[in-house]
Amino acid sequence: xxxxxxxxxxxxxxxxxxxxxxxxxxxxxxxxxxxxxxxxxxxxxxxxxxxxxxxxxxxxxxxxxxxxxxxxxxxxxxxxxxxxxxxxxxxxxxxxxxxxxxxxxxxxxxxxxxxxxxxxxxxxxxxxxxxxxxxxxxxxxxxxxxxxxxxxxxx
Amino acid sequence: xxxxxxxxxxxxxxxxxxxxxxxxxxxxxxxxxxxxxxxxxxxxxxxxxxxxxxxxxxxxxxxxxxxxxxxxxxxxxxxxxxxxxxxxxxxxxxxxxxxxxxxxxxxxxxxxxxxxxxxxxxxxxxxxxxxxxxxxxxxxxxxxxxxxxxxx
Numbered sequence: 683x684x685x686x687x688x689x690x691x692x693x694x695x696x697x698x699x700x701x702x703x704x705x706x707x708x709x710x711x712x713x714x715x716x717x718x719x720x721x722x723x724x725x726x727x728x729x730x731x732x733x734x735x736x737x738x739x740x741x742x743x744x745x746x747x748x749x750x751x752x753x754x755x756x757x758x759x760x761x762x763x764x765x766x767x768x769x770x771x772x773x774x775x776x777x778x779x780x781x782x783x784x785x786x787x788x789x790x791x792x793x794x795x796x797x798x799x800x801x802x803x804x805x806x807x808x809x810x811x812x813x814x815x816x817x818x819x820x821x822x823x824x825x826x827x828x829x830x831x832x833x834x835x836x837x
Numbered sequence: 838x839x840x841x842x843x844x845x846x847x848x849x850x851x852x853x854x855x856x857x858x859x860x861x862x863x864x865x866x867x868x869x870x871x872x873x874x875x876x877x878x879x880x881x882x883x884x885x886x887x888x889x890x891x892x893x894x895x896x897x898x899x900x901x902x903x904x905x906x907x908x909x910x911x912x913x914x915x916x917x918x919x920x921x922x923x924x925x926x927x928x929x930x931x932x933x934x935x936x937x938x939x940x941x942x943x944x945x946x947x948x949x950x951x952x953x954x955x956x957x958x959x960x961x962x963x964x965x966x967x968x969x970x971x972x973x974x975x976x977x978x979x980x981x982x983x984x985x986x987x988x989x
Contacts, residue, residue: 774945816978827944
């Protein structure tokens with residue numbers, strides 16, 4: 683089973699809008715998953731790091747899917763991807779990266795750094811809807827996700 | 838960005854029945870890309886490293902994605918996955934594990950080793966066709982696939 687409807691999706695995207703394009707796209711697909719929007723690399727590390735100086739005590743669960751915009755205001759998204767992939771708690775969590783500059787080159791780098799897939803970034807929420815809806819369909823209906831905590835103990 | 842139609846899919850599958858079912862499902866889903874089959878893990882590694890029977894130039898074009906069965910004779914799918922994901926030249930190729938196993942340990946191990954996705958083979962034909970069609974839709978129409986930049 684893939685990502686369940688009650689599992690957390692984390693979106694890491696900077697931007698001037700109150701709600702990011704990706705988050706709007708996710709809402710427009712009718713997905714009921716709780717969504718945590720993190721607006722900077724620093725905020726993402728604080729939320730996703732189980733320990734450390736930026737630790738955010740409000741975090742309640744490990745995300746089932748991370749959507750990462752490669753262009754963040756305070757940090758290179760590829761650097762953040764590298765750091766997230768080093769965290770044992772996130773090692774098996776799918777990370778999908780959205781990229782817009784030098785698309786092919788950046789996609790290659792993101793695959794090298796451990797992105798599960800790379801998708802081209804768009805400029806309007808409407809453009810995200812069909813893409814995000816297929817993305818959600820794939821990660822919730824087609825694949826089997828690792829459910830952290832169910833692992834070795836269940837046998 | 839759509840995958841270029843000449844980039845093959847590498848299907849690593851020892852069972853002739855499962856190979857046939859996968860190919861038919863992908864063709865039914867409208868896949869235009871060629872499908873290359875490797876029958877076991879060693880065959881797949883030879884193909885990807887362009888060695889042995891694949892050492893002739895152009896005999897083993899780099900695949901757009903790899904569909905990898907886990908339980909293979911000889912070098913099994915887990916070892917193929919581990920080797921590819923540790924190779925700086927090959928690690929960008931998306932590997933989608935396609936297996937009958939729904940064992941939580943396999944799922945965890947494959948994602949730990951760097952599998953891009955893990956798909957359980959549906960037992961019924963209809964389910965298989967649907968699953969392959971959505972897999973193809975995602976990887977070939979939604980995603981930007983990696984490309985070799987050193988050679989054209």
